[in-house]
Amino acid sequence: MELHNLTELEILALSAEVNVADGHPRQRLTESQRAIVGKFPELFALAAGVPFEALETRAQRSYMDAVQQAAAPVGSGRIFSGYASSVCIDAVARCLSESAPRVGLIHPTFDNIPDLLKAWSVQLVPVDEDQMDASGIERAGGGDLDAVFVTTPNNPTGRVVGEAALADIAQYCAARDMVLVIDTSFRGFDVRAQYDTYELLDATGVDYAVIEDTGKLWPASELKLGMVATSERTRLQLERAMTDILLSVSPFVCLFVDALARDAADGGFEQLHRLVADNRERVRNGLRDAPNASVVETDTRVSVERIKLADGVSAALLWEQLRSRGVHVLPCGQFHWARPGDGDCFIRIALGREPEMIERAIAEIRHSLETAPELAMQSTA
Numbered sequence: 001m002e003l004h005n006l007t008e009l010e011i012l013a014l015s016a017e018v019n020v021a022d023g024h025p026r027q028r029l030t031e032s033q034r035a036i037v038g039k040f041p042e043l044f045a046l047a048a049g050v051p052f053e054a055l056e057t058r059a060q061r062s063y064m065d066a067v068q069q070a071a072a073p074v075g076s077g078r079i080f081s082g083y084a085s086s087v088c089i090d091a092v093a094r095c096l097s098e099s100a101p102r103v104g105l106i107h108p109t110f111d112n113i114p115d116l117l118k119a120w121s122v123q124l125v126p127v128d129e130d131q132m133d134a135s136g137i138e139r140a141g142g143g144d145l146d147a148v149f150v151t152t153p154n155n156p157t158g159r160v161v162g163e164a165a166l167a168d169i170a171q172y173c174a175a176r177d178m179v180l181v182i183d184t185s186f187r188g189f190d191v192r193a194q195y196d197t198y199e200l201l202d203a204t205g206v207d208y209a210v211i212e213d214t215g216k217l218w219p220a221s222e223l224k225l226g227m228v229a230t231s232e233r234t235r236l237q238l239e240r241a242m243t244d245i246l247l248s249v250s251p252f253v254c255l256f257v258d259a260l261a262r263d264a265a266d267g268g269f270e271q272l273h274r275l276v277a278d279n280r281e282r283v284r285n286g287l288r289d290a291p292n293a294s295v296v297e298t299d300t301r302v303s304v305e306r307i308k309l310a311d312g313v314s315a316a317l318l319w320e321q322l323r324s325r326g327v328h329v330l331p332c333g334q335f336h337w338a339r340p341g342d343g344d345c346f347i348r349i350a351l352g353r354e355p356e357m358i359e360r361a362i363a364e365i366r367h368s369l370e371t372a373p374e375l376a377m378q379s380t381a
């Protein structure tokens with residue numbers, strides 16, 4: 001199989017009958033979310049009548065409150081909004097290429113992060129997720145690095161860098177005048193990632209950029225905000241990089257995000273967390289005794305789940321076989337951006353779906369796993 005990037009594989013899944021490939025939310029709207037959508041004409045009219053800055057600030061405040069980020073610098077001119085978090089990652093990549101071009105990047109992680117960084121000629125050094133602390137960064141070549149880039153909770157593993165570990169990393173970076181970049185796109189799923197990151201980072205004096213994302217949470221037809229916040233003192237010219245891309249996000253989307261974030265804080269997150277946890281149980285129970293695969297019994301809470309394949313079974317080949325039956329998952333080789341072969345023993349299943357979709361996917365995956373001899377070929381990843 002030609003090694004496509006993960007988004008290319010997700011695009012193939014968009015029109016498929018069974019799509020558990022992308023981590024974008026595709027479950028049905030909840031009742032209160034439907035009520036918000038019912039108010040679209042009202043929101044649209046309001047969006048035209050209120051100054052943009054007020055709308056953007058409101059959306060940012062509501063989102064940051066929903067994920068417990070009281071110290072986020074809302075209203076200070078230090079948070080920039082984009083149409084998607086990838087826009088923010090791209091802007092950060094440009095700034096890193098200008099002022100901090102040697103970056104230690106968590107491994108594995110979603111491949112558009114290394115791809116965007118590499119597109120700006122940033123030099124990447126992998127830091128294993130298991131080693132993501134000050135001594136691990138040092139061992140990975142810390143002395144030669146200008147920046148560290150962490151995804152927490154991570155995609156696809158769901159691993160969270162806890163408060164003490166992040167403080168350790170931030171102090172390490174601050175002491176060496178390194179930039180710390182954190183992608184928190186999945187933090188809405190996991191309260192363990194909702195300690196006040198900004199308070200912690202500000203206390204260390206580190207030069208930081210934090211990427212936030214509303215796009216993984218609510219089935220909002222891709223109406224979402226990416227955000228990137230910086231420390232007060234920073235060498236990253238983010239305002240320049242973001243304003244080279246856009247004038248503003250949609251004021252209507254700001255109002256929509258504001259309403260969704262308030263709803264999330266008012267019980268919506270509990271509902272979402274329940275859906276994801278129940279779907280995870282469906283996947284684990286449905287595949288626990290499947291041939292040629294095993295459940296990865298971690299305490300992850302993000303909206304994706306990995307399944308480990310038996311020795312010699314290739315995720316890339318399983319993906320191909322499932323695809324031929326109209327069923328789309330993600331093979332995990334590409335997440336392991338420095339060593340794709342390390343990830344070819346995992347597939348990833350998206351959990352932001354209705355239970356019936358998950359059940360169909362499980363049945364198809366079981367069926368394909370039973371034909372594993374055909375899949376036990378050398379991976380191309």
Ligand SMILES: Cc1ncc(COP(=O)(O)O)c(C=O)c1O
Pocket residue numbers: 023084085086087110112151154155183185186215
């Ligand atoms: C950790 C992480 N950050 C950013 C992105 C990019 O999100 P978007 O496609 O909405 O720009 C993804 C995509 O899956 C991701 O996993």
